[in-house]
Amino acid sequence: MISDLKPNKPEPISIPNEIAIFNRGADVDLTIKILEAGKLVLITEFYNNGAVLLKELQNYLHIKLPNKSFKEQREYRSAYQKLSNLIVIEIVNHQLEVKKAPAIGWFEKLYPETKDFLLTLPQVQGLNSAWQWYQNGISIPTLRNKIHPYYGVYFPTRFEHLELFDNWLKRYDGSKKSAIDVGIGSGILALQLVKHGFQKVFGTDTNPNAIVGLKESMGTTKLSRKIELDFASLFGKWNKPSELIVFNPPWLPELRSSDHLDEAIYYNKTLFNDFFEAAKERLLPDGKLVLIFSNLAQITGVAKTNPIEQEIAEGGRFKLERCFTKNVKKASEKTKRDAHWRNDEVVELWVLVHK
Ligand SMILES: C[S@@+](CC[C@H](N)C(=O)[O-])C[C@H]1O[C@@H](n2cnc3c(N)ncnc32)[C@H](O)[C@@H]1O
Numbered sequence: 001m002i003s004d005l006k007p008n009k010p011e012p013i014s015i016p017n018e019i020a021i022f023n024r025g026a027d028v029d030l031t032i033k034i035l036e037a038g039k040l041v042l043i044t045e046f047y048n049n050g051a052v053l054l055k056e057l058q059n060y061l062h063i064k065l066p067n068k069s070f071k072e073q074r075e076y077r078s079a080y081q082k083l084s085n086l087i088v089i090e091i092v093n094h095q096l097e098v099k100k101a102p103a104i105g106w107f108e109k110l111y112p113e114t115k116d117f118l119l120t121l122p123q124v125q126g127l128n129s130a131w132q133w134y135q136n137g138i139s140i141p142t143l144r145n146k147i148h149p150y151y152g153v154y155f156p157t158r159f160e161h162l163e164l165f166d167n168w169l170k171r172y173d174g175s176k177k178s179a180i181d182v183g184i185g186s187g188i189l190a191l192q193l194v195k196h197g198f199q200k201v202f203g204t205d206t207n208p209n210a211i212v213g214l215k216e217s218m219g220t221t222k223l224s225r226k227i228e229l230d231f232a233s234l235f236g237k238w239n240k241p242s243e244l245i246v247f248n249p250p251w252l253p254e255l256r257s258s259d260h261l262d263e264a265i266y267y268n269k270t271l272f273n274d275f276f277e278a279a280k281e282r283l284l285p286d287g288k289l290v291l292i293f294s295n296l297a298q299i300t301g302v303a304k305t306n307p308i309e310q311e312i313a314e315g316g317r318f319k320l321e322r323c324f325t326k327n328v329k330k331a332s333e334k335t336k337r338d339a340h341w342r343n344d345e346v347v348e349l350w351v352l353v354h355k
Contacts, residue, residue, distance in 0.1 A: 002211060002212075002215055002229060002230075002231060003215075005208050005211055005212055005231055006208060006212075007110060007150070007151065007152065007208050007209040007212045007213075008152050008207070008208060008209055009106075009110040009111070009151065009152070010119055010120070010123040010126075010127070012111060012114055012117035012118070012119065013040075013088060013117060013118040013119065013120070014117065014118070015090065015116065015117065015118055016040065019039075019040055019041070019042045019088075020034045020039060020040070020041045020042065021041070021042045021043075021044045022041050022042065022043055022044065022049060022053050022087075023043075023044045023045040023046075023049055024045060024046070024049060028053075028056045031053065031056075032056070032057060032060050032083070035057070035083045035086045035087070036083065038086070039086065040086050040087075040088050040118075041053070041086060041087050041088070042088050042089070042090060042118070043087060043088070043089050043098060043121065044098065045098060045099060046098055046099050046100050047089075047096060047098045047099065047100050047101035047102070048100060049098070050087065050089060050098075050121045050124075053087055053121075054084060054087070054121065057080065057083055057084060057087075058080065061076055061079055061080055061083075062076070064079075065079060084120070084121065084122055085120045085122060086120070087120060087121040087122075088118040088119065088120055088121065089118065089119060089120075089121055089124050090116070090117075090118055091107055091111075091115075091116065091117055091118070091119060092115070092116050093115050093116065094107040094108040094111070094115055095107065096124070102128050102131075104124070104127050104128050104131045105131055105134075105135070106127045106130065106131055106151050107127075109151075110151065127151065130149075130151045130152070131151075133148075133149055133155070134148050134149060134150065134151065135148070138155060140156075140159060140162060140188060141159050141162070141163065142159065142162045142163060142165070142166040142188075142192055142195075143188065143191055143192065143195065144195070147186050147187065147188060147191075148217055149186040149213065150186070150209050150210070150212060150213020150214075150216070150217075151209060151213075152207065152209040153185060153186050153207060153209045153210045153213050153264075154185045154186065154207075154210075154262075154264035154265075155185070155186045155188075156188065158328060158329070160326045160327070160328050160329070160347045161248070161292045161294070161326070161347040161349070162188060162189075162192065163326065164292070164324050164325075164326050164347060164348075164349040165189065165192060165246075165290070165292060165349060166192060166196075167324075168290070168324065168349055168351070169192060169193070169196040170196070172196070172244075172288075174243055174244070174286070174287075174288065175243045176196070176197045176198045176199060176243075177198075177199055177200065177242075177243060178198065178199065178200040178201070178202065178240075178242045178243065178244075179193050179198050179200070179201050179202070179242055179243070179244040179245070179246060180201070180202045180203075180204075180235060180238050180242045180244070180245045180246070180282065181193065181201055181202070181203040181204075181246050181247075182203075182204055182234055182235065182245065182246070182247040182249075182275065183204065183205055183206075183247060183248065183249060183264075184203030184204060184205050184210060184211075184214065184227075184229070185205065185207075185210050185248070185264065186210065186213065186214070187203070187210075187214050187217075187227065189246050189248060189292075190203050190227050191227075193244075193246070194223065194226050194227065198226075198244070199226065200226060200227075200228065201226060201227045201228070202228050202230070202238040202242070203227060203228070203229050203230070204229070204230045204231070204232050204233070204234065204235060204236040204238065205229075205231065206231075206232070206233050206263055207263060207264070208231055211229050211230075211231040214227070214229060215229060234274060234275055234278050235278050235279075235282055238282065239281075239282065240282075241281070241282050241283060241284045241287070242282060242283065242284060242287060243283075243284050243286070243287045243288070244287060244288050244289075244290065245279055245282060245283055245287065245288075245289045245290070246290045246291075246292070247275060247279075247289075247290070247291050247292070248291075248292040249267055249271065249272070249275070249291065249292075249293070250262075250263065250264060250265050250266050250267040250271075251265070251267075251293060251294050251296050251297060252265055252266050252267070252296065252297050252302060252303070253266065253267060253297060253302060253303050254266040254267065254268050255302065267307070272307040272308070272310075272311060273311075273315075276311050276315055276317050276318065277317070279317075279318075280317045280318070280354070283354065285354060286353075287353070287354070288321070288351055288352070288353060289318060289351070289352040289353070290349065290350065290351055290352075291308055291349075291350040291352070292347070292348070292349055292350075293306065293308055293347070293348045293350060294328075294345065294346065294347045294348060295344070295345065295346050295348070296345060299344050299345060308348075308350050308352075311352075312352070316355065317354075317355060318352035318353065318354060318355055319352065319353060319354075319355045320350070320351075320352060321351040321352060321353050322351045323348055323349065323350050323351070324348070324349040324351075325346045325347065325348050325349075326346065326347050327345070327346055328345040328346065328347055
């Protein structure tokens with residue numbers, strides 16, 4: 001049942017009897033020694049003391065691990081991650097127990113049964129920025145209303161692929177009774193489908209936060225009768241064939257198996273084959289299968305093949321109707337350094353039909 005679904009959230013830490021504290025008067029060297037001994041340090045008095053300690057930790061590690069070679073950079077990052085995650089903040093009555101702290105509504109929403117607990121500072125910083133996105137919303141060029149992404153749910157920061165989809169939908173002249181949106185995320189493609197007149201959209205996602213978030217944002221509005229959700233992999237319970245199936249899958253192959261990989265970004269070895277196999281049964285004879293993809297994995301060298309091209313060449317299930325592409329805007333000056341390959345990045349809209 002979707003109503004019992006629990007979203008993922010940072011694990012609360014219970015408050016220990018004894019804990020070192022860090023505030024304006026605290027000895028920085030001693031505090032870092034405590035962290036290095038693997039013990040927790042609690043930020044007290046002002047929220048900003050947390051940022052101060054993080055900065056001190058960075059300075060300390062820069063001297064210890066000068067960051068010159070690739071190996072040193074990795075050591076620096078892993079040491080910083082380990083130590084910063086021992087810095088904790090107290091939450092009392094669903095609020096940060098320090099002065100001048102941001103109000104973060106996730107405490108109440110995500111931890112209804114636990115009012116008092118600790119979280120690490122990096123977790124709190126993550127919750128804080130997610131709360132800003134959620135509250136202020138994000139304008140999407142192809143949608144009239146802002147979206148309000150729930151904690152832990154993927155949302156796009158560039159929109160070329162959504163423009164491709166919108167242009168394709170403008171020209172689509174098939175039936176608009178129903179569509180299936182695999183991996184619905186924050187619901188953008190489903191909202192585009194509704195905007196273009198689809199009567200029903202059946203969405204799935206393996207991320208509980210996506211389902212909980214959409215359920216909450218649709219509430220009992222008209223939209224909640226147009227977009228139906230299932231917390232499940234691929235097509236979930238949506239077995240009835242549809243005239244349109246859309247999937248904006250993860251764009252990068254996972255490089256090593258791990259439980260912690262973000263399923264919005266990395267695909268595993270079987271995802272595409274499983275998807276096409278199931279899609280074959282759920283696409284009406286004249287239906288269209290639309291996939292949104294990018295050459296990101298190929299231009300960064302992490303993948304040799306494009307899994308959609310591979311399906312068309314070898315799968316024996318679908319053939320290509322058309323592929324539309326659009327260049328991704330150059331990265332801004334600020335991010336150019338890390339993103340020289342962005343110049344060649346292209347997003348793709350693949351339209352496949354039954355063979
Ligand atoms: C790149 S995001 C796209 C989200 C949204 N459709 C959009 O275009 O903004 C991919 C989504 O697919 C979901 N996902 C990954 N593997 C899945 C699977 N096997 N079944 C269902 N959803 C999956 C992820 O959790 C994520 O929400």
